[in-house]
Amino acid sequence: MATRTPLMAGNWKMNLDHLEATHLVQKLAWLLRDAGHDHTAVEVAVLPAATSLRSVQTLVEADDLPVRTGGQDLSAHDSGAYTGEVSGAMLARLGCTYACVGHSERREHHGEDDATVAAKAQAAHRHGLVPIVCVGEPLEVREAGDHVSYTLAQLDGSLAGLSADQVAATVVAYEPVWAIGTGRTCDADDAQEVCAAIRARLAATHGDDVAGRVRVLYGGSVKPSNVAGIMAQADIDGALVGGASLKAEDFAGIVRFREHPTA
C-alpha cells in the first residue's frame, strides 16, 4: 500500500496584505520549529493571496522555512491577453509547489464549471505545479442524500484530460460547501464516506496504484479540536484549512494533529 505523507494546506483566501502574510508565515514556522516539527512527516503549505506570494516565498527561501507555498487559483491559459489572471508559469517561477483549483468559492462566485477546473488542473501540471482540486456538495444535495454521486461527478469532470501519472500527482480536497466557514464540521465518519468513495472512483478509473498515491484532503471548519478525529480516517490524508490557518497557533495545532486525542 502506498505511503501518503499528510498535507496540511492553509488557504488564506482574500485575507492579509503582504506584510501580514510574511508575519504569519514566520510565526507559523517558529511555532513548528519550537515544537520540533518534522516536515517530512507532515507537509505544510500556505496559499497566500497572489499579491503576497512573492514576499512569503522570499522569506521561506531566505530562512529555509519548512513551509511550501501555492496559489489559490491559476489561469487555464499559459500567457497572453487574460487581464487579471496569473499563469502557472508565474506561480512556478515564484517557487510555488501547489495551485488550488475549483474551490467552491471560485465555482460559486466566478462561475467555474468542471471543464474550467479540469483545464486549470491541466495547466498546473504543464507547469510542474501540483493542483489541489476541490470538490464537494452544497447543503441541499447533502440533505437529499446525493452527496457521493454529486461529488464523484465533480471529480470525474475536474480530472478530465489528465494522464494517470498526473492524477497520481494531484491532490483532491473534499470540501462540503455547507461546512466551509460555518463552524459546522462534517462528521469524521461522513467525511470518510466521501473520501473513500473518491479513492474507490480513482481506483476504478485509473487503477489501484494511482488511487493509493493520491492524497485526499478534507476541508470545512477544521480546527485543532477536531483535526485528530478527521485524520484518524483511513482515506483522509490531510486538510485544506481556511479560517484556522489565519492564526499561527491554530494552524500549528492542526499540523501537530498527532498530539491531540481523537475523541
Ligand SMILES: O=C[C@H](O)COP(=O)(O)O
Ligand atoms: O479552503 C478552505 C476551505 O474553504 C475551508 O475553509 P474553513 O476552514 O474556513 O471552513
